[in-house]
Amino acid sequence: xxxxxxxxxxxxxxxxxxxxxxxxxxxxxxxxxxxxxxxxxxxxxxxxxxxxxxxxxxxxxxxxxxxxxxxxxxxxxxxxxxxxxxxxxxxxxxxxxxxxxxxxxxxxxxxxxxxxxxxxxxxxxxxxxxxxxxxxxxxxxxxxxxxxxxxxxxxxxxxxxxxxxxxxxxxxxxxxxxxxxxxxxxxxxxxxxxxxxxxxxxxxxxxxxxxxxxxxxxxxxxxxxxxxxxxxxxxxxxxxxxxxxxxxxxxxxxxxxxxxxxxxxxxxxxxxxxxxxxxxxxxxxxxxxxxxxxxxxxxxxxxxxxxxxxxxxxxxxxxxxxxxxxxxxxxxxxxxxxxxxxxxxxxxxxxxxxxxxxxxxxxxxxxxxxxxxxxxxxxxxxxxxxxxxxxxxxxxxxxxxxxxxxxxxxxxxxxxxxxxxxxxxxxxxxxxxxxxxxxxxxxxxxxxxxxxxxxxxxxxxxxxxxxxxxxxxxxxxxxxxxxxxxxxxxxxxxxxxxxxxxxxxxxxxxxxxxxxxxxxxxxxxxxxxxxxxxxxxxxxxxxxxxxxxxxxxxxxxxxxxxxxxxxxxxxxxxxxxxxxxxxxxxxxxxxxxxxxxxxxxxxxxxxxxxxxxxxxxxxxxxxxxxxxxxxxxxxxxxxxxxxxxxxxxxxxxxxxxxxxxxxxxxxxxxxxxxxxxxxxxxxxxxxxxxxxxxxx
Numbered sequence: 001x002x003x004x005x006x007x008x009x010x011x012x013x014x015x016x017x018x019x020x021x022x023x024x025x026x027x028x029x030x031x032x033x034x035x036x037x038x039x040x041x042x043x044x045x046x047x048x049x050x051x052x053x054x055x056x057x058x059x060x061x062x063x064x065x066x067x068x069x070x071x072x073x074x075x076x077x078x079x080x081x082x083x084x085x086x087x088x089x090x091x092x093x094x095x096x097x098x099x100x101x102x103x104x105x106x107x108x109x110x111x112x113x114x115x116x117x118x119x120x121x122x123x124x125x126x127x128x129x130x131x132x133x134x135x136x137x138x139x140x141x142x143x144x145x146x147x148x149x150x151x152x153x154x155x156x157x158x159x160x161x162x163x164x165x166x167x168x169x170x171x172x173x174x175x176x177x178x179x180x181x182x183x184x185x186x187x188x189x190x191x192x193x194x195x196x197x198x199x200x201x202x203x204x205x206x207x208x209x210x211x212x213x214x215x216x217x218x219x220x221x222x223x224x225x226x227x228x229x230x231x232x233x234x235x236x237x238x239x240x241x242x243x244x245x246x247x248x249x250x251x252x253x254x255x256x257x258x259x260x261x262x263x264x265x266x267x268x269x270x271x272x273x274x275x276x277x278x279x280x281x282x283x284x285x286x287x288x289x290x291x292x293x294x295x296x297x298x299x300x301x302x303x304x305x306x307x308x309x310x311x312x313x314x315x316x317x318x319x320x321x322x323x324x325x326x327x328x329x330x331x332x333x334x335x336x337x338x339x340x341x342x343x344x345x346x347x348x349x350x351x352x353x354x355x356x357x358x359x360x361x362x363x364x365x366x367x368x369x370x371x372x373x374x375x376x377x378x379x380x381x382x383x384x385x386x387x388x389x390x391x392x393x394x395x396x397x398x399x400x401x402x403x404x405x406x407x408x409x410x411x412x413x414x415x416x417x418x419x420x421x422x423x424x425x426x427x428x429x430x431x432x433x434x435x436x437x438x439x440x441x442x443x444x445x446x447x448x449x450x451x452x453x454x455x456x457x458x459x460x461x462x463x464x465x466x467x468x469x470x471x472x473x474x475x476x477x478x479x480x481x482x483x484x485x486x487x488x489x490x491x492x493x494x495x496x497x498x499x500x501x502x503x504x505x506x507x508x509x510x511x512x513x514x515x516x517x518x519x520x521x522x523x524x525x526x527x528x529x530x531x532x533x534x535x536x537x538x539x540x541x542x543x544x545x546x547x548x549x550x551x552x553x554x555x556x557x558x559x560x561x562x563x564x565x566x567x568x569x570x571x572x573x574x575x576x577x578x579x580x581x582x583x584x585x586x587x588x589x590x591x592x593x594x595x596x597x598x599x600x601x602x603x604x605x606x607x608x609x610x611x612x613x614x615x616x617x618x619x620x621x622x623x624x625x626x627x628x629x630x631x632x633x634x635x636x637x638x639x640x641x642x643x644x645x646x647x648x649x650x651x652x653x654x655x656x657x658x659x660x661x662x663x664x665x666x667x668x669x670x671x672x673x674x675x676x677x678x679x680x681x682x683x684x685x686x687x688x689x690x691x692x693x694x695x696x
Contacts, residue, residue: 004037004075011037013071014083014385015064016199017182019049019225019248020266020332022060024067025381026075032364034386039369039378040070047262051225051244053087054181061188068189081194081473083388085202085380086140086182087226091242092173094124099148099166108149108157108165116157116167117144124171137173138404141198144169145236155235172198172240179404192474193397195388196406199223200230200240202383205390207328207361208232218315218324220343221380222334224248227311231319239318243310247333249303257299259283272296273335297338304339312346323347327354328361330379396473400424415458416467419479428481429456429467437488439534441497448530451485492517493526497538501680504542505578506551512680513542513550545569547579555581631687636694648685650674659693671696 004011010028026038048059068079098120106112121142128137147157148166157165179196186193203221213232221228224247231239247269254272255265260283271279272293280290315324327347329340334356344354358376365382367374396413398405400422407413407421419429434450457480458465471477492498501512517524518537530536544567548555558581560567573579630643635657642648642656650672672679673692 004077008077011075012083012385012388013079013081013194014381014388015067015186016381016384017049017054017060017064017084017185018223018332019051019087019246020044021224022063022067023378023381024071025378025385026071026079027382027385029386029389034365034382036365036367036369036372036382038071038074039367039372040067040074042066042070043263043266049225051246051248053178053225054185057181057185058188060185064185064189064191068191080190080192082186082191083195083197083384084182084186084193085197085199085384085387086174086179087199087223087228087242090175090178091198091228091240092128092137093240094128094171094173095145095168096120096124096127096171097166097168098123099164101164102162105161105163107161108159110158112165113147113157116165117142117169120167120169121171124169124173128171128173136176138176138179139171139406140174140179140196141172141201142169143172143201143237143240145238170237170240172201183404194473196397197384197387198228198240199380200228201237202387203228203330203380204230204232204237204383205387206365206379206383207330207357210235213237216319216322216325218319218327220311220315220327220329220331220334222246222307222329222331222339224251224333227307227314227333229311229314229318231315231324233319241314241318243307243314245307245310246331247336249307250300250333250336253300253303254296258289258296259285268296269300269336272300273337293337297336300336301338304336305342308339308342308346311343315347323349325349325353328357329355330357330361330376332377335376398471398473398475398477400477401479413471414467415460415465415469415471415477418471418475418477419458419467424479425481429479431455431482432484434485434487437490437530437532439530439532439536441495441536442538448488448490450488453483453485456480456482490530491526492519492524492528492530492536495536495538498526501682502540502542502575504547504573505576506547507580511551512682513547514682515539516542516546541572541574543569544571544573544579547573553581558583631685633685633687633689633691635691642685649681650679650683650685650691651681652685653691653693657693669696670694 007028011026012028014025016023021041021043024040025036027034027036029035042063044059044063046056046059048054048056048063054060072079098116100112100116100119121139125137125139145168147154148164149157149160149162150164151166154160182196183193200219200221204219207219208217214235216231216233219230219232225244227243227246229241229243230237251262251265251269254260254268255262258265258268258281260268260281264281268279268281271277274293277293278290279293279296280288282288312323315327316322324347327343327349329343334340340354340356341351344351347354356376358379359374361379362374362382365374372378396407398407398418400418403422405418405422407418416429420426431452431454433452436450437448439446458467459478460469460471461476495517498515498517501514504511504513516539517526517528518539519528519530519534542550544560544562548560560571561580561582562571562573563577564580628644628646630641631648633640633642633653635653640653640657642652645652671692671694672681674680674683674685675690679691
């Protein structure tokens with residue numbers, strides 16, 4: 001008796017989901033032999049599958065669950081993962097080639113070979129889905145026919161040094177709804193798919209060893225609903241095919257000829273598979289009938305001949321117009337006595353070249369199961385199990401946004417690998433910036449970058465995950481694409497050029513004047529939102545008229561001298577220029593530095609500019625005025641209340657704080673700090689600000 005606990009991790013569960021029945025096999029590989037330790041078989045209660053297509057998912061799921069429960073009772077363990085195979089109904093095959101060139105001569109690894117095969121499969125996938133309209137196809141298998149090393153054919157690339165590697169490959173596809181039906185039925189039975197292959201691929205792994213594949217052999221897996229065909233030649237599998245004619249056509253013919261229901265006809269067909277003997281049954285009239293097996297075969301002969309004709313036609317079609325040198329029959333549908341002879345006749349082959357293969361091809365398989373013996377019926381389910389070993393540590397299935405994906409398992413796959421392989425756009429994984437705002441300042445191109453959006457939202461098996469999270473077999477990934485941030489935005493007031501000033505000396509007092517901003521030729525305030533393509537000019541001068549308007553000083557009756565040269569209203573005053581006013585009948589006088597009393601009146605007048613004549617307010621005079629409000633600041637650690645104005649600037653504090661400007665102390669220089677940094681007399685003053693003011 002096998003100790004299941006010792007080999008639990010090595011066990012493989014294979015399921016052949018057929019049109020008439022479901023066969024389950026559990027076993028393990030012991031060196032080069034496959035050991036079957038549990039088997040179960042159940043027929044569908046109704047015709048839930050027709051011609052290999054699931055029509056009633058939940059009825060099929062119930063049958064699968066019944067098989068699973070039987071196997072679990074035999075093994076006294078729970079089964080969770082299963083290997084399955086798809087029938088070739090509406091099978092599509094494509095022959096494709098792919099080539100890859102290394103940057104330098106490289107020793108080929110198994111991963112290089114996988115990537116090469118994947119290139120070919122992707123090429124086939126794009127071709128078939130690009131030409132099939134609304135129908136989406138899923139790749140259920142691929143078979144390399146030959147490899148090329150630097151342009152020369154070779155059986156195995158691994159380990160060779162190469163500059164260029166290539167492959168000719170057969171990719172097999174089924175409509176996604178066919179595959180989805182299989183997955184849903186398996187899921188309904190409480191199982192997860194560990195691997196998926198095609199039934200003829202599974203069968204050929206058992207029925208035709210690689211040493212036989214040099215020969216031109218056809219393998220026909222005759223099921224209930226379909227006959228799946230593959231062809232070998234020159235050491236490779238070179239073609240796949242399918243016809244929707246198989247054992248059910250024979251059963252239906254028996255049902256009509258014997259006047260019985262479908263299930264009874266199936267039992268009659270099985271009994272008549274023996275060459276000799278009699279068959280007993282009860283017809284729909286309730287009458288018991290006993291007839292020779294030969295009579296049943298005669299009733300079924302027309303249907304058998306039709307299947308043989310279609311099979312022979314398909315073999316020739318996919319084998320270059322010629323019959324194969326030999327034909328191996330597997331599956332329960334091909335066991336009807338006389339069928340192999342009919343197929344040999346249609347292929348014009350000697351009868352001994354067409355044979356049912358059961359026990360003969362299961363020589364490397366041991367059955368440690370009661371009531372089961374080696375039979376053609378078990379070739380495919382055993383092949384499904386052994387096929388898993390060829391895929392183990394190579395492939396796994398995950399889903400991305402409900403799209404099933406077959407991936408090469410290199411033991412360090414992550415979420416991003418799956419997302420990339422499914423074709424999710426890379427740029428929609430990461431946060432995207434909004435559109436940049438482009439404009440010019442004084443002729444120089446400037447750019448305000450857009451804000452970053454949100455990164456893609458990824459969940460792994462229902463839980464938040466990052467792109468580098470590791471993934472495992474049958475994981476479910478959902479990804480919502482990233483968002484684009486807000487476009488770039490900036491105001492005039494946020495430009496460094498606007499926050500710089502033009503320093504002038506007016507009547508011996510230094511005055512810092514904000515720079516004017518012209519946007520597309522129009523004066524704008526600091527609150528203007530710059531637009532795409534705006535041309536901004538930040539002037540580095542004032543005209544005489546602008547200067548005194550800004551200072552709110554009436555110069556009627558006065559002459560203005562710029563750098564001691566008589567000026568008019570349009571004279572430009574640049575950084576560090578000196579400006580003096582004098583009565584029209586006076587020449588400008590040069591006063592000694594520190595003569596505070598002479599400029600006190602002008603300084604007081606300059607201080608008044610701030611409320612009504614800042615650059616931004618000049619552009620907003622049409623706006624509705626704000627209400628006056630109070631603010632509280634701290635001056636030299638003393639609280640000071642400022643009131644009566646809508647906006648305040650630093651020089652306003654002199655109206656509310658006693659400080660003698662006329663009596664210089666110490667070095668004779670005034671120090672003004674605003675919130676810890678050098679103060680700007682024209683800088684905005686806000687509630688809660690801290691000011692330090694003293695002589696130095």
